[in-house]
Amino acid sequence: MSTPKKLLITGAAGLVGSALRRYLRGRYQLRLLFHSNIPPVEPEDEVVVADLGDFETMLEAGAGVDAIAHLGIATTKPGYPNSRYTQMIMDTNIRGTYNIFESARINKIPKVVFASTNHVTGFYEKENQRSSPDLLVRPDSMYGVSKAFGEALGRYYHDQYGMSVYCLRIANFPNTDTVNTPYEPGRNRWLSARDMAELTACCLEAPHPQFGIIYGASKGGELKWDLSNAKELVGWEPQDRGAPDA
Amino acid sequence: MSTPKKLLITGAAGLVGSALRRYLRGRYQLRLLFHSNIPPVEPEDEVVVADLGDFETMLEAGAGVDAIAHLGIATTKPGYPNSRYTQMIMDTNIRGTYNIFESARINKIPKVVFASTNHVTGFYEKENQRSSPDLLVRPDSMYGVSKAFGEALGRYYHDQYGMSVYCLRIANFPNTDTVNTPYEPGRNRWLSARDMAELTACCLEAPHPQFGIIYGASKGGELKWDLSNAKELVGWEPQDRGAPDA
Structure with missing residues (x-):
């Protein structure tokens, strides 16, 4: 299994997508899926503007790529009613996530990195329990x-x-590129842009085929989540560190 | 927490719904949700004809009931294309399942029995591994x-x-009421109508609040799935038995 050459990134305008664009450009040829907010891109980037819910366009968006980083999510704005957000x-x-996996299957794309969240197991944390990918x-x-x-x-x-x-259970993601500096809202629940990009690349270049659920958190996150499986599965360990708990 | 009096059954025309209607009528007052196929009912039954996808009607359907047995699913007919089935x-x-849980929340219905399936963990079986609610x-x-x-x-x-x-991971459900007779297609993966009805009643009458994932299978099913948690959680054990494996 060779290293992928062309990478489709969905949700490419978001915080995580912006980090991947910056850190992975040059390492992979990028095809960027934007919804409505289109940031400046580089001349070598391919751009698709579409809705994840549009099945036919998602099929086209996957044609000819070697891997997908699926980051696209529904975001909401203040004042949106709850029922509209659920919709x-x-x-x-x-x-949209079904459409992306179907696009991967039909286009014979062997590798998908899916942006999940620590909120999949968030109730353990609410009850002050450390969680792990096995729970x-x-x-x-x-x-x-x-x-x-x-x-x-x-x-x-x-x-x-x-x-x-x-499936990367991404912790609090910074809206700046600053590393090794205090990040007040999410002490020990922080994932740096650099750690996220390296984790994604490690997944894309790991032995194939594999399935993994990995908590995406920088150093300190091991207090809340078991991060240890990532090293064995894809050879990744966090390099950056959030602020210690007060 | 008193025993529920009025029970809403969704998917009430289906195989499992028909079994619950027959076995639980008299034990609970029934409100039956049908989609399009409406079987004969009893004069004391309440009937709602609607689509699970219709949020407002699901809110109304839950008004005044004490518990829900949510069995309604998408069924398909031969010749349906795959993409239409996924839709x-x-x-x-x-x-539809989201609508039912929201109806329960808004109508303050404390208990929901959700018809799940052994196919949630079906890949363990494909690899000849016994599965359990903890996997x-x-x-x-x-x-x-x-x-x-x-x-x-x-x-x-x-x-x-x-x-x-x-969440009841229902095994192969018979299309007849025959018990303790050979059931060829699903040896040791069978759930009798009587066992299903009793399991549902045990859940409805168990201590509150609880969460449980229970494999719904009659005797013999323990070879494929760990059924042991049901006794402690809701006081249920299967009484009927499918045919032994050949």
């Missing part, structure tokens, strides 16, 4: 439930179709 | 993935809202 979750996180899901929100769906779907596509699928 | 799964099994999901189909979503959703409603939620 968006259904359309984007659930139907049953305990989502703390509809967002977490929708990501639990994506993880189950990814497991199915791995088992049934032999795809490599990595 | 139905999204609408009925995913959005991570490994669905063997989109149907199984959709039920994994329902289980994650149920866990969230239990943790977040204090509902009692039981």
Whole structure:
């Protein structure tokens, strides 16, 4: 299994997508899926503007790529009613994630990195329990439930179709590129942009096929989540560190 | 927590729904949700004809009941294209199940019994491994993935809202009421109508609040799935037995 050359990134305008664009450009040829907010790109980038819920366009978006980093999610704005937000979750996180895995299957794309979240097991944390990839899901929100769906779907596509699928339970992601500096809202629940990009690359270049659920957190995160499986599975360990707990 | 009096059954025309109607009528006052196929009912039954995907009607359907047995699923007919079937799964099994849990939350219905399936962990069986409620999901189909979503959703409603939620991983269900006779297609993967009805009643009458994932299988099923948690959690053990493996 050779290293992938062309990488489709969904949700490429988001915080995580912006980090991957910056850190992985040059390492892979990028095809970037944007929804409505289109940031400046580089001349060598390919750009697709579409909705994850649009099945036919997702099929086209996957044509000719070697791997997908599926980051696209429903985001909401202040004032959105709850029911409208759930509707968006259904359309984007659930139907959209199905569309992406189907695109991978039909386009014979062997590797998918799926942006999951620590909220899939958020209720352990609410009860002050450390969690691990081996525990049953305990989502703390509809967002977490929708990501639990994506993880189950990814497991199915791995088992049934032999795809490599990595579900990264991403912790609090910074909106700046600063590392090794205090990050107040999420002490010890922080993932640096550099650690995220390296984790993604490690998944893309790991032995194939594999399935993995990995907590994406920088140093300090091991207090809340078992991060140890990533080293064996894909050869990744966090390099950056959030602020210590007060 | 008193025993529920009025029970809403969704998917009441199906195989499992028909069994619950027959065995639980008289024990609970029944409100029956039918989609399009409406069988004969008894004068004391309440009837609602609607689509699980219709949120407003699901809210109304839950008004005044004490518990829900949510059995409704997308069924398909020979010749349906795959993509159309997946569309139905999204609408009925995913959005419909969300609608039912929301109806329970808004109507303050404390107990939901959710018809899940052994296909949530079907890949263990494909690899000749016995599975248990403590193992991570490994669905063997989109149907199984959709039920994994329902289980994650149920866990969230239990943790977040204090509902009692039981996810019954129902094995092969007979289309006759015959018990203790050979059932060729699903040896040792069979659930009798009587065992299913009694399991449902045990869940409805168990201490509250609880969350449980229970394999619904008659005797013999313990060869494939760990059935032992049901006795402690809700006081249920299967009474009937399928044919032994050849």
